Amino acid sequence: xxxxxxxxxxxxxxxxxxxxxxxxxxxxxxxxxxxxxxxxxxxxxxxxxxxxxxxxxxxxxxxxxxxxxxxxxxxxxxxxxxxxxxxxxxxxxxxxxxxxxxxxxxxxxxxxxxxxxxxxxxxxxxxxxxxxxxxxxxxxxxxxxxxxxxxxxxxxxxxxxxxxxxxxxxxxxxxxxxxxxxxxxxxxxxxxxxxxxxxxxxxxxxxxxxxxxxxxxxxxxxxxxxxxxxxxxxxxxxxxxxxxxxxxxxxxxxxxxxxxxxxxxxxxxxxxxxxxxxxxxxxxxxxxxxxxxxxxxxxxxxxxxxxxxxxxxxxxxxxxxxxxxxxxxxxxxxxxxxxxxxxxxxxxxxxxxxxxxxxxxxxxxxxxxxxxxxxxxxxxxxxxxxxxxxxxxxxxxxxxxxxxxxxxxxxxx
Amino acid sequence: xxxxxxxxxxxxxxxxxxxxxxxxxxxxxxxxxxxxxxxxxxxxxxxxxxxxxxxxxxxxxxxxxxxxxxxxxxxxxxxxxxxxxxxxxxxxxxxxxxxxxxxxxxxxxxxxxxxxxxxxxxxxxxxxxxxxxxxxxxxxxxxxxxxxxxxxxxxxxxxxxxxxxxxxxxxxxxxxxxxxxxxxxxxxxxxxxxxxxxxxxxxxxxxxxxxxxxxxxxxxxxxxxxxxxxxxxxxxxxxxxxxxxxxxxxxxxxxxxxxxxxxxxxxxxxxxxxxxxxxxxxxxxxxxxxxxxxxxxxxxxxxxxxxxxxxxxxxxxxxxxxxxxxxxxxxxxxxxxxxxxxxxxxxxxxxxxxxxxxxxxxxxxx
Numbered sequence: 174x175x176x177x178x179x180x181x182x183x184x185x186x187x188x189x190x191x192x193x194x195x196x197x198x199x200x201x202x203x204x205x206x207x208x209x210x211x212x213x214x215x216x217x218x219x220x221x222x223x224x225x226x227x228x229x230x231x232x233x234x235x236x237x238x239x240x241x242x243x244x245x246x247x248x249x250x251x252x253x254x255x256x257x258x259x260x261x262x263x264x265x266x267x268x269x270x271x272x273x274x275x276x277x278x279x280x281x282x283x284x285x286x287x288x289x290x291x292x293x294x295x296x297x298x299x300x301x302x303x304x305x306x307x308x309x310x311x312x313x314x315x316x317x318x319x320x321x322x323x324x325x326x327x328x329x330x331x332x333x334x335x336x337x338x339x340x341x342x343x344x345x346x347x348x349x350x351x352x353x354x355x356x357x358x359x360x361x362x363x364x365x366x367x368x369x370x371x372x373x374x375x376x377x378x379x380x381x382x383x384x385x386x387x388x389x390x391x392x393x394x395x396x397x398x399x400x401x402x403x404x405x406x407x408x409x410x411x412x413x414x415x416x417x418x419x420x421x422x423x424x425x426x427x428x429x430x431x432x433x434x435x436x437x438x439x440x441x442x443x444x445x446x447x448x449x450x451x452x453x454x455x456x457x458x459x460x461x462x463x464x465x466x467x468x469x470x471x472x473x474x475x476x477x478x479x480x481x482x483x484x485x486x487x488x489x490x491x492x493x494x495x496x497x498x499x500x501x502x503x504x505x506x507x508x509x510x511x512x513x514x515x516x517x518x519x520x521x522x523x524x525x526x527x528x529x530x531x532x533x534x535x536x537x538x539x540x541x542x543x544x545x546x547x548x549x550x551x552x553x554x555x556x557x558x559x560x561x562x563x564x565x566x567x568x569x570x571x572x573x574x575x576x577x578x579x580x581x582x583x584x585x586x
Numbered sequence: 587x588x589x590x591x592x593x594x595x596x597x598x599x600x601x602x603x604x605x606x607x608x609x610x611x612x613x614x615x616x617x618x619x620x621x622x623x624x625x626x627x628x629x630x631x632x633x634x635x636x637x638x639x640x641x642x643x644x645x646x647x648x649x650x651x652x653x654x655x656x657x658x659x660x661x662x663x664x665x666x667x668x669x670x671x672x673x674x675x676x677x678x679x680x681x682x683x684x685x686x687x688x689x690x691x692x693x694x695x696x697x698x699x700x701x702x703x704x705x706x707x708x709x710x711x712x713x714x715x716x717x718x719x720x721x722x723x724x725x726x727x728x729x730x731x732x733x734x735x736x737x738x739x740x741x742x743x744x745x746x747x748x749x750x751x752x753x754x755x756x757x758x759x760x761x762x763x764x765x766x767x768x769x770x771x772x773x774x775x776x777x778x779x780x781x782x783x784x785x786x787x788x789x790x791x792x793x794x795x796x797x798x799x800x801x802x803x804x805x806x807x808x809x810x811x812x813x814x815x816x817x818x819x820x821x822x823x824x825x826x827x828x829x830x831x832x833x834x835x836x837x838x839x840x841x842x843x844x845x846x847x848x849x850x851x852x853x854x855x856x857x858x859x860x861x862x863x864x865x866x867x868x869x870x871x872x873x874x875x876x877x878x879x880x881x882x883x884x885x886x887x888x889x890x891x892x893x894x895x896x897x898x899x900x901x902x903x904x905x906x907x908x909x910x911x912x913x914x915x916x917x918x919x920x921x922x923x924x925x926x927x928x929x930x931x932x933x934x935x936x937x938x939x940x941x942x943x944x945x946x947x948x949x950x951x952x
Contacts, residue, residue: 174591174879251587456947462943462944462947463944466890467943470870470891470895471895474867475866475869476869477869477872480869481590481869483587498865557851557855558854561851561855562854564861565857567838567848567849567857568848
């Protein structure tokens with residue numbers, strides 16, 4: 174056991190690092206990387222992110238896991254990890270394009286036509302065009318296949334009506350990938366078709382969603398008689414669920430690595446030392462110490478589980494199922510840590526004003542953000558089902574709508 | 587990044603699993619529990635012959651000359667089989683203590699006998715109800731003799747050597763006591779896990795020697811507990827994994843309301859949580875094993891992480907196993923209680939998870 178690179182990995186790391194050193198400034202001590210959200214609040218962020226992406230693309234350091242024929246360098250998963258580790262040490266803009274590059278591009282590569290690959294992939298790689306994912310609907314979240322946005326054939330076009338929701342970056346994207354209902358008389362997974370849509374098409378209306386933490390990272394997207402050419406169809410008519418699965422498989426790989434931003438265990442330890450309880454640091458209170466230790470051990474367990482995953486990648490093998498617990502454990506843990514941090518502060522725990530709140534309100538923000546972490550990219554409940562069914566091999570849930578025509582499936586209000 | 591065991595190490599583990607599957611079905615633990623015996627002597631001799639007792643002991647002292655990574659994987663299999671043998675006290679504590687701190691003479695005299703299984707070691711720290719800390723130690727060492735009483739102590743009926751935590755003047759000391767000598771009295775004490783019996787050890791002017799040269803023993807004790815905690819974490823994880831596997835099997839075969847009960851989310855989600863707890867423990871234990879095998883200073887916090895998460899995971903596994911089996915899980919006849927008992931016993935024997943949480947924070951502050 175060791176934590177070292179293999180000679181090949183070390184050589185790759187050196188190569189990546191030397192390019193980064195020549196093209197970016199290292200982060201200053203204590204400086205945190207910008208989080209990959211909040212485009213509205215930070216002027217010029219999008220332009221800076223695109224410029225950095227283009228610079229990487231010119232040098233062959235963009236989307237390095239993509240095959241060479243599409244502009245990548247055919248890098249392995251471990252090389253991608255190494256690249257991300259090295260890039261994270263530099264003061265460069267966050268990648269705002271991971272949905273398109275990490276989830277949608279693999280879907281086009283797997284199911285798209287030669288024309289689509291030619292038309293879209295290079296621009297996606299350079300972030301000349303930004304993409305969004307139009308999957309969830311008000312009545313189709315965990316049960317995505319329950320989607321109701323319709324597409325009806327009209328000559329060489331499809332006419333789309335309906336609503337998508339939880340779409341990150343819809344307002345600054347040029348393209349979107351969407352799943353639609355094309356045959357309501359078929360069973361629910363069998364009547365879905367997958368399309369690429371131009372986001373400036375007439376009939377598309379985008380409204381930001383205001384989240385409970387005050388930020389607006391997502392949108393609702395309304396479609397009223399939007400025309401999509403049949404040439405933008407990805408995969409066969411009514412076979413879109415296959416493409417959706419490809420996208421979602423890549424989503425797990427993309428989102429699974431998130432969660433490193435915001436207030437962490439070191440902040441919590443610091444807060445406990447600085448908060449006074451009965452004239453002494455709260456960190457001296459036995460009950461506080463028990464909770465701190467518990468958080469610490471679970472976070473370390475997740476971190477070391479990541480090492481196990483990296484080891485599998487380094488060996489060129491598929492990571493084991495332990496990889497799937499990250500978000501299931503981590504999101505709730507973040508919420509519990511934030512709640513505990515607020516409790517430590519007593520009545521002052523209500524203050525989120527950076528001018529008066531402890532740690533400039535970091536844990537208050539974390540508390541108001543945590544519920545979203547537990548819902549996005551697979552709710553806690555869906556993740557529990559996934560671990561139970563795919564890892565432990567337990568039976569799937571009873572699906573009463575499985576064999577019904579979609580239009581016969583009961584709907585709530 | 588190479589945060590995993592090697593193929594050779596995994597092969598050794600597989601051999602151990604196969605051996606125990608054949609020689610240590612759950613009926614072995616049950617027979618000790620039901621018969622009021624001390625241990626399975628046949629199994630003890632078997633694992634000694636396999637070289638497990640001296641896995642980390644250099645060949646010059648009669649061991650197999652492997653390292654702690656190999657020992658950790660063997661511990662995991664011992665845990666999986668709920669093996670009713672004094673593996674933990676004799677190997678993780680006494681053998682490790684001699685390897686790390688014994689004098690040359692002590693190593694030569696004792697390690698070959700421990701590695702062969704002829705001599706069984708036990709660890710005598712606790713002196714009654716209360717936390718496992720140095721404050722509770724009143725047993726005294728003076729002029730080569732010990733006086734005092736230790737309770738509970740594992741394996742008092744069969745152990746020939748105790749590593750005892752004692753005081754010399756005000757200082758904490760670690761003493762080696764020959765349990766066959768005059769001045770040593772033992773009596774069995776009923777415990778929640780009768781497959782790994784406990785007892786009382788009374789020293790009345792019993793002859794003893796200090797471990798190694800003596801000195802700095804408070805730190806030595808901490809270090810030895812850390813080492814044992816990592817190895818025991820693997821044993822706990824082995825038990826937890828087996829409990830989850832059996833629970834999975836049982837709930838798949840048990841039908842209620844026309845379905846396997848394993849298809850209900852009330853059970854599925856809890857089994858997923860148990861799986862996650864076991865994975866967190868495994869990852870923490872790996873880190874502990876790395877620190878143990880390399881002698882890295884991280885051991886002091888890594889051991890806490892391994893101990894806390896493995897105790898929590900096995901405890902949860904034992905509790906959930908009975909609950910998910912339902913009524914039959916509460917019967918003497920089914921094996922669930924063997925896991926429930928062993929999980930709690932292992933979670934307490936080096937001090938409970940709460941004590942280790944406190945220890946962890948102290949070390950993070952240091």
